[in-house]
Amino acid sequence: MTEAIAHTPMMQQYLKLKANYPDTMLFYRMGDFYELFYDDAKTSSKVLGITLTARGKSGGNPIPMAGIPAHAAEGYLAKLVKQGYCVAICEQIGDPNGKGPMERKVVRVVTPGTIIDEALMDGHDQHFLCGLYQHKSQFGAAFLELSTGQLSCVESENQDYIWQELQKRRPVECIIPEGSQIQNSLPPSFNQNILRQMADWHFEPQSAYKQLCQQFNTQDLKSFGCDQLAAATGATAAVLHYAQEMQHSNLEHINDLQTLIPNEHLIIDAASTQNLELFQSTSAEMDSSLFKVIDKTQTPMGKRLLRHWMLQPSRQESTILARQQVIEALLEDFFFERLTTQLDEISDIERITTRIILGQARPRDLTRLKQTLETIPNIKKLLDLKPQLAQQTDTLNALEDVQNYLARAIQEEPPLLIKDGGVIADGFDEHLDEYRQLHTNGTDFLVTLEEREREATQLSSLKVKYNRVFGYSIEISKAQSDKAPAHYIRRQTLKNAERFTIPELKEHEDKVLGAHSKALAREKQLYEEILSYLAGFADALKANAHTLGFLDTCCSFAVCADQYRWVKPELTDSLDIEIEKGRHPVVEAFNQAPFTPNSIYLQQSETQDQPRMLLITGPNMGGKSTYMRQTALIMYLAHLGSFVPAESARVCLLDRIFTRIGSGDNLAAGQSTFMVEMSETASILNQATSNSL
Incomplete structure (x- = not known):
């Protein structure tokens, strides 16, 4: 690339933003498209199969360019992330009527280990971001599943044990210190392409300890069991920092840390996991793994919890006996059948809660959340029939206030995105209702105007039309255009028609289009307020998700016990x-x-x-x-x-x-x-x- 000064103001802006993300593809918003330039354009053209074109010149050579429609960006993002690429999303945030290039800002970075968007992941898959750090003779590892907020760490002098934990979780992205020798000792089967290097000070034990205390709002880490684990806390802090940088958020939903204690869990190394075909079968013809056999779950939370239990089988007698007791209760009178019917109505509120906290929940996430909360009273009634399940009943909260709020705030069948409008229910906000009423009445006005002008001019081809570029106009066919009244102002000439306007139509256009844009802006503001309100119930929602996942996993075991004797x-x-x-x-x-x-x-x-x-x-x-x-x-x-x-x-x-x-x-x-x-x-x-x- 040449110096930025040699480029247009827009390309200067692009190069300045791109310099902050050298190893990341930059989706640069330009109107209704995301544009990619230089090597990003070449790579995306190959990976995504999109057309490679050019825009302007750099050093006398055309600048490679490729673009994707903004409304279809998710599909392209999913392909890139699955291939291991990181993508920075740069949006237009300035005034479109201002001078110079539109102000733009990178609002988030999508990486394989930090995705939370439902469209970019399978409901039951876990996308672990891993951190590795060696401090003296100790090896530490941290594992973050950002979409659920699940964070764990482990430390051991036995490097092989750390590698076994790494291989079992199959992280999609791994953070290591710059200049570290860790990558040279990783198992041969480890995919080195997922490694990301960070400055080693992010792993430094003292600053890492302070960062984690700040994240969890505690004085020390004793309650998490990692107070003296310098390597583990170093890896954990680095993982958190990386995720915060990518999401442009402090990740408040991550408020707990599980320290893995080797003697509390049954250890099965990677070779034995493969030989026993716990998660994957060796057969290419069919999936005959143990997971396939015992997975009878109805919810994404249950499926993920089952996989979590399988990764960390318990050695705690009390834990095992408690699960057995629940399964026994579910088997009585085939109680599990009634419960699984209700669980089938449950959505992935664990990940929905994360998206709410990060301000990235979509309208249909909120309708699914409401439907799940409406199902909880039915589940509680069922659980009340079994005294053995009283603990699970106590931890479920239907949050009636949230249900009522969502019923008032969100349309029953909202569109996919808030930018499309029509998400907020009528009657929720008087200002929004006013803008909508003006816009609706404006449509009636256009129908009346068209009928009036057609009758006054006696021109049968006369129609009132709308165009994104030219706005509202009166369109008359070429054959009749010479009969247009003298007060009609010519606006555009087409191949087969002429377009005109009149002061009355122009005045109406300003009023209606202003109302529509104000309605969209008001909806966006209200939607952000709704997400902020819901975020205040995050702890209760996460508790619901955990309990529903536990019940679902135990029901899965009960189904197996009944079906397979x-x-x-x-x-x-x-x-x-x-x-x-x-x-x-x-x-x-x-x-x-x-x-x-x-x-x-x-x-x-x-x-x-x-x-x-x-x-x-x-x-x-x-x-x-x-x-x-x-x-x-x-x-x-x-x-x-x-x-x-x-x-x-x-x-x-x-x-x-x-x-x-x-x-x-x-x-x-x-x-x-x-x-x-x-x-x-x-x-x-x-x-x-x-x-x-």
Whole structure:
């Protein structure tokens, strides 16, 4: 590029804005289009399949340019974000009638890890933004799901443990300090293209600690369990800062932090997760993962919570027993069927709440929120029938005042965007009603004027029309235009017609168009006030979302227990595992033929340091790996709080599950089949304890 001074004022403005976002595509608003220039234009032309043109010159060469309609920007944004690109949205904020270029400002930056717009993501997918930081011998990681406000961190001296957590969550964007050596030690399978570097002072432990205390409005971080975790807090603060910069917001909805404690959760490494096909099956023909089998959820919150539980199976006996108790209550008299019918009416109020707080909620988000709140009383009535579910009843709030407010404020079927108008209900605001009345009466005036002028002139082709550029005019065909009255003022000549105006029409045009623009401006102001009002109920809305997600996930387990004939496992204090006539949950669900059950008994040895082991032999295709997976999956389900596929089961609490099944090489990492097998086996032997399976 040449110096900005050599360009037109508009291009000078563009170059100045672009300089602040060198590694980001800039969507530069020009009227009804977003324009892209230089390399952004070339890249977008290839990725989006849009036409590459040129505008002006730079250094004697045409400036590449590509454009997309503003009304269709979401689809193009989604494609770019899925490809890993970051996009800065630059809007016109100045007076269109002012001198010089229209004032413009970047209002937000859309990146793979900071998206909250429903149109850019699947309802149940989680888009984790990750931060990595090493402080002395400690490795820290932070994970932020911005659309829900879920923030967690973890710290360990064991680098492999951090990498396992990273691989399980599959972040779409990852923040590391500039000049850090972390990227050189990442697993070979990690996608380095998602790395973003930030100045290392953003990770500095002392300033990070202060930033987090300010974010959570606390004196210290003791209540979050990370008060002494310098690496974890450094990574967390950097992730928060990055998200705040991208959203141009302080992200008030992020007011909690979960510190992951390894011994509180059952650990399953990435290799075992893959071998057990927990989330993805190895089959290219069908999705036969465990998640596919047990996901009977009705809401996006339930689906995400189920995935969250599967990522962090509990080792807390109280947590597991509490979930079992809820599932038992849901199974009584097929109560889950009545509850799932109501849950099917629930929208994704967790993400809607985030968009409300950030001022990015759309009109139809608010109608869905209202419909969800209207469903909550029905759910509470159902829960009142079950004393075991009293805790869930107490945390649900129908927020009748919010329901009534939304009923008065928003049209029942509003348009997609506030800029389209027609979102605010009639009668909500007298000023808006006045502008609308003027605009409506203006239409009646035009009909009357057209009839009057046609009769007065006796010109059958005379029509009153509106054009965005020329406004209102009286149009007469070419054949009759020479008979136009002398007081008609010629305005535009067309191929087959002439357009005229008269003072009365011009006066009406100024009045009507002014009323319409004032109505749109008033609607926008009112809508912002509505979002501000709703943001005051964010905590109650988030509590509703959490409870509804919990009920939905437990209903999913209840459906599985009923449909697949699963039983409640008994937790024991010993290290014994007794599974009577167990079945493989995935094989049984997908196979037409009945599954032959298998029992397994692993008894506690007399001394703790002696192994508890079964050596299984048999021919190929004899069912050895199925038996191994079956045992692992039954134990895994028990740690989720779910019922299990067996006639009966007595299980202990494990710290880790390891599974090494099948063979395959990893040529990209330079590992043969033998090396892969030996590496995974060595990892198991090095990490297994007396509480591992």
